[in-house]
Amino acid sequence: MVAEVEQKGRSKPENADGLILKPLYTAARQFAKSLIRPSTIIYPFERLEDPKFREEVAIESGRPIGVGQVWDNYRGVHALNVNTCISCNLCAFSCPDLCIDMVTVPGGDPKHPKKCPQIDYGKCSYCGFCSDACPEGCLSMTTRYELSTPKRAEMVYSPQKMFEIYQRKLPMNPIRLERPANEDSILLDVPLCIGCNACARDCPTECITMIDIPKANPKPGEKPAKRIWKEPVINDSDCVRCGTCISVCPKECLFWGTHT
Amino acid sequence: MSEMWVNMGPQHPMTHGLWNLRVRIDGEMIVEVDPEMGYLHRGIEKISEDRHYNEVITLMDRTCYVAGMAWEHLYVMGAEKALGIVPPERAEWIRMLSEEFQRLASHIMWYAAFVQDLGLMSPFLYGMRDRDLILDLFQSYTGGRLTYEYMRVGGVRNDLPEGFPAQARQVLDWLEPRLVEYDRLCMGSEIFRRRCDGLGVLKANDCVRLGVTGPMLRSAGSKRDIRKDRPYSRYSQVEFDVATADSSDVTGRYLVRMEEMRQSIRILRQALDWLEHHPGPVLADRLPRWLGAPYAPMGREGYLLKRNYPKGVGLSAIEEPHGEACAYVVNEGGEHPYRVKFRSPVFANLSACSHYLVGYHIADIPPIMGSVDVCVGEVDR
Numbered sequence: 001m002v003a004e005v006e007q008k009g010r011s012k013p014e015n016a017d018g019l020i021l022k023p024l025y026t027a028a029r030q031f032a033k034s035l036i037r038p039s040t041i042i043y044p045f046e047r048l049e050d051p052k053f054r055e056e057v058a059i060e061s062g063r064p065i066g067v068g069q070v071w072d073n074y075r076g077v078h079a080l081n082v083n084t085c086i087s088c089n090l091c092a093f094s095c096p097d098l099c100i101d102m103v104t105v106p107g108g109d110p111k112h113p114k115k116c117p118q119i120d121y122g123k124c125s126y127c128g129f130c131s132d133a134c135p136e137g138c139l140s141m142t143t144r145y146e147l148s149t150p151k152r153a154e155m156v157y158s159p160q161k162m163f164e165i166y167q168r169k170l171p172m173n174p175i176r177l178e179r180p181a182n183e184d185s186i187l188l189d190v191p192l193c194i195g196c197n198a199c200a201r202d203c204p205t206e207c208i209t210m211i212d213i214p215k216a217n218p219k220p221g222e223k224p225a226k227r228i229w230k231e232p233v234i235n236d237s238d239c240v241r242c243g244t245c246i247s248v249c250p251k252e253c254l255f256w257g258t259h260t
Numbered sequence: 261m262s263e264m265w266v267n268m269g270p271q272h273p274m275t276h277g278l279w280n281l282r283v284r285i286d287g288e289m290i291v292e293v294d295p296e297m298g299y300l301h302r303g304i305e306k307i308s309e310d311r312h313y314n315e316v317i318t319l320m321d322r323t324c325y326v327a328g329m330a331w332e333h334l335y336v337m338g339a340e341k342a343l344g345i346v347p348p349e350r351a352e353w354i355r356m357l358s359e360e361f362q363r364l365a366s367h368i369m370w371y372a373a374f375v376q377d378l379g380l381m382s383p384f385l386y387g388m389r390d391r392d393l394i395l396d397l398f399q400s401y402t403g404g405r406l407t408y409e410y411m412r413v414g415g416v417r418n419d420l421p422e423g424f425p426a427q428a429r430q431v432l433d434w435l436e437p438r439l440v441e442y443d444r445l446c447m448g449s450e451i452f453r454r455r456c457d458g459l460g461v462l463k464a465n466d467c468v469r470l471g472v473t474g475p476m477l478r479s480a481g482s483k484r485d486i487r488k489d490r491p492y493s494r495y496s497q498v499e500f501d502v503a504t505a506d507s508s509d510v511t512g513r514y515l516v517r518m519e520e521m522r523q524s525i526r527i528l529r530q531a532l533d534w535l536e537h538h539p540g541p542v543l544a545d546r547l548p549r550w551l552g553a554p555y556a557p558m559g560r561e562g563y564l565l566k567r568n569y570p571k572g573v574g575l576s577a578i579e580e581p582h583g584e585a586c587a588y589v590v591n592e593g594g595e596h597p598y599r600v601k602f603r604s605p606v607f608a609n610l611s612a613c614s615h616y617l618v619g620y621h622i623a624d625i626p627p628i629m630g631s632v633d634v635c636v637g638e639v640d641r
Contacts, residue, residue: 007289008461008619022448026441027382039389073421075403096315127318127409132417141403173403 049074049143049171072171075126076145078119079172080162081138082107086204087115088242091130091139099123100130105159112201116159121147131173135240142170184256185236186245192253195230199245199254207238208245263291266622270299274626276373277636281613281625288621293614297607300640308600313339313413316600321407323602324638326369329362329398330580331638332411337492338587339413339597341574345547349494350540351415356493357531358398358410359578360524361428364435365394366581366633367517367524371442374514374630378455383445390438393431400424415543425532432525439521446514456510460628462616463508470612473605474583475520476632479505479512486579498530510631517633582606582633604638 041048082105092100099120108114117130117139131140142165149155200208210230232245232254246254269280278299284292304323308316320335321328333355340347347355372387395405401420402410410417446452462472464480477484485502487495503519505512574589583605592598609632617628 006619008458020450023445023452026444026448030382030386030441073400073403096311096318125318125407126404127407128403129315129318129409 072143073173074143074145074171075128075141075173076143077121077141077147077157077165078131078162079140079142079166079168079170080116080159081166082116082159082163084136084138085114085116085159086136086138086240088135088204088240089115089244090133090135090240090242091117093243094129094133096127096129097123097125103159117162118156118158119162120156122152122155128173135242140172142172144170183241184258186234186239186241186243186254187257187259188232188234189253189255190231192251193231194251196250197230198248198250199232202244202248204242204244205238205240207235208232209235268625269296274377274629275636276630276634277639279610279634279636279639281629283617283622283625285622288623290618290620290622290625293617295610295613297610297636297639300636302641304641305600305602308597310596312595313343313597316597317411318407318409321404321409322637323641324580324582324635325406326635327362327366327581327638328406328408329358329410330366330578331585332408333359333493334576334578334580334585334587334602335589335600336411336413337576337578338574338589338600339591341576342572342589342591342597343413343574344570344572345414345544347415347544348541350419350535350538351542351544352493353531353534353538354416354420354542355411356495356498357528357535358408358416359493360527360531361394361397363581364521364524364528365391365398367521368394370517370581370633374627374633375446375452377626377630378452380445380452383442386438386441386445390435393434397424397428397431400427412543414547415541417543419542420535425536428528428532432528436522436525439518443518447511453511456514456627456631457507459510459620459624460616460631461507461509462612466612466615470615471608472583472612473608474580474633475503475513475516476583476609478503479516480508481506486577486584490577492576492578494531495527497534498527500527510627513631577603580605582635582638583609585638602638602641604641606633606635607639610634610639 087102087108089102092102099122100117101120102115103118104113105116106114126141128141134140144165147155195210197210200206200210209232211233213229213231234245243256246252246256263284263286266283266285267280268283269275270278272281275281280296280299282294282296283290284294302322304319308319311319316335316339317332320331323331336355368387368391372384372391375383375387398408399405401418401424402408404410462470462476462480464477464482467473467477467480467482473484481504483502483504486492487500488502500523501519503516503523505515507515571593572591574591575586576589577584577586579585584603585605586603588599588601588603589597590599613629613632617625620628
């Protein structure tokens with residue numbers, strides 16, 4: 001069958017005859033250059049993040065592999081300082097991949113065990129939202145990037161394992177987000193509060209204190225109740241805005257807002 | 261001679277990703293083509309409806325894996341319009357700087373992949389070597405080499421580190437002579453010219469009719485560039501020319517991209533000059549609480565209604581390295597976008613392939629499709 005479509009072809013280039021030597025010359029020059037200064041490194045033995053190696057591969061040296069001090073900001077495996085972690089849950093809340101679980105670590109009191117993040121690196125996307133959200137700066141990202149393992153279970157890094165990485169003192173991502181100046185505070189809807197103490201008990205920074213108040217509005221002719229009612233008072237300067245109190249409140253009487 | 265169908269893809273060196281080009285050939289000649297896409301569909305638009313405004317940015321880096329910064333910029337602009345947030349001046353300049361670096365990196369990546377389709381190995385190695393320097397620059401201020409997660413709704417995550425302009429200028433000084441070298445390897449080679457001249461012709465009126473944009477449209481002689489026609493960010497404050505060519509074939513697209521790289525370097529130098537002399541905040545203040553880094557529990561329902569955040573719709577368009585991209589973000593209140601929709605330039609460019617492939621030989625498919633600059637990640641989303 002003869003095709004109905006019209007055959008199209010190349011057009012002969014103008015002024016391009018005999019231009020075969022130009023690319024050959026360019027490539028040969030590059031080849032000669034690379035004999036003196038190769039553009040590659042011998043990876044397992046030489047590493048770009050090695051501080052000793054940085055000057056050598058910087059662009060001034062004519063061996064263009066890196067541009068100098070770029071590794072400090074790298075977002076690799078996390079380092080966790082278990083001692084300063086306050087179990088505020090903010091890293092787990094901010095994770096878009098839901099790869100952070102809060103697991104119990106030894107060190108807390110038996111009633112309220114201390115919980116620290118455990119990260120599943122099979123799911124992690126290294127976006128850095130967790131270390132941005134960390135109010136205490138105990139979760140940060142390091143320059144470590146070698147994660148390959150034969151077992152899937154080994155991709156899950158426990159808090160202890162991340163603490164070991166922390167103790168190795170690798171360069172950590174120095175960029176810290178400043179807390180916004182106009183942050184909302186946690187406010188209390190007083191008539192709804194039953195004084196159950198759940199918020200003060202679970203507050204990671206212990207910025208909530210329960211103060212005693214007499215029960216409001218006794219009926220006329222009735223004596224004020226003897227029972228003491230309690231009400232939380234939140235210290236805004238210590239509060240890290242983690243919202244733990246909001247999620248544990250049984251009556252939903254705590255909410256976000258600005259002081260009027 | 262009888263005709264037959266040939267499947268070029270989903271695993272084929274020509275495809276640059278996962279898609280299938282079904283070709284009906286009569287001998288050597290292409291009679292009919294049928295592009296099949298959708299192998300890389302990840303449902304990014306749907307997932308975005310269940311993510312915080314800032315968390316969608318992690319998906320944007322994965323939408324197009326060679327132009328992540330451009331897609332972040334696109335989405336962030338749309339979300340800002342929907343939420344009614346104005347980013348600070350310095351953040352706009354940093355965004356423009358990032359997008360131009362990304363255009364440079366993407367075009368170098370295109371150059372490396374395109375010439376390898378033609379069988380040239382050394383330009384591929386040179387291209388990958390030089391692109392790495394731009395990735396290093398990205399790493400120095402974002403922390404990622406390919407997935408940056410750098411822009412935020414209302415600005416950017418952090419300011420440029422100290423000494424960045426000097427480092428960036430060194431890289432640009434290194435790259436400028438490299439572009440001359442690239443040209444010597446390709447346009448200076450008779451083999452390259454004979455392989456590419458007069459192939460894949462798509463005229464300007466056909467481009468407009470089919471929605472083909474970007475370097476493909478500009479190679480047909482049309483001076484259409486969103487950066488000039490509808491300036492966003494701070495493109496109205498920098499000087500650059502729109503690169504065009506007349507031949508509307510593979511060589512024309514090559515020339516347009518090469519000229520765009522030179523214009524990018526020109527924009528970058530101006531942006532670096534501005535950034536050196538104008539310090540300032542990079543993240544807008546008075547952002548809603550749920551747009552900051554901590555995403556604590558929202559608590560009782562109706563909090564947002566109580567605060568009465570304005571609802572809105574945001575439409576943004578940018579000149580992505582591959583063409584004109586567009587984002588549509590609907591804000592119905594709440595911490596998640598109600599709907600996110602993207603217009604991918606490569607999807608339109610690929611869908612029109614029957615108009616620039618039919619009539620050529622089957623051996624011409626790799627150069628022609630290479631000149632389209634396919635990124636399947638953004639085609640399927």
